[in-house]
Amino acid sequence: MPKRVCQIIKLKPSAEAEYKAIHAAVWPGVLAALERAHIIDYSIHHYPPLQLLIATFKYTGQDYQGDMRKVAEDPETQRWWQVTDGMQESFVEGAEGSGKDIPWWTELEEVFRCEGKA
Structure with missing residues (x-):
């Protein structure tokens, strides 16, 4: 099954x-x-009252940390983050930007899932 991520x-x-x-x-x-890193079904939602951005995606690969490192090493993604990181404020203490050792986005714990019937 894919790994679901919410940030x-x-x-x-x-x-x-x-x-x-x-x-x-x-x-x-x-x-x-993102495609090379086995990320699918990626979306970002905005909740204006709290100025929250909520991202969700599915990871379908076998090495999540390794694939995330590859995304962070991608030059085009690094340029993208230089633009978008300045528009955001991280909730993670000590975070300095996307692709660094300390995560920029806060990953949320999944507490409920209903797959439904196929």
Whole structure:
């Protein structure tokens, strides 16, 4: 079964329009890096009252940490993060940006799942 991941981060209020605009046309190289890393069904939702960004995706590979390192090493993704990280505020103490040793986005614990009937 795929690994499901849910993460949150705070969006700076001043960056809301720019963040939505850049995500309306995600760079092809960034999408390709996600695909190479076995990430599917990726979405980011915005909750304006708390300025939360909520990301969910499924990981279908066999080496999550290794594939995440490959994404972090991708030059196009690094350039993307240079743009988007400045629009966000991490909840993780000591976090300095995406792709670093300390996670930028906070990963949430799954407490319930209903798969439904196939």
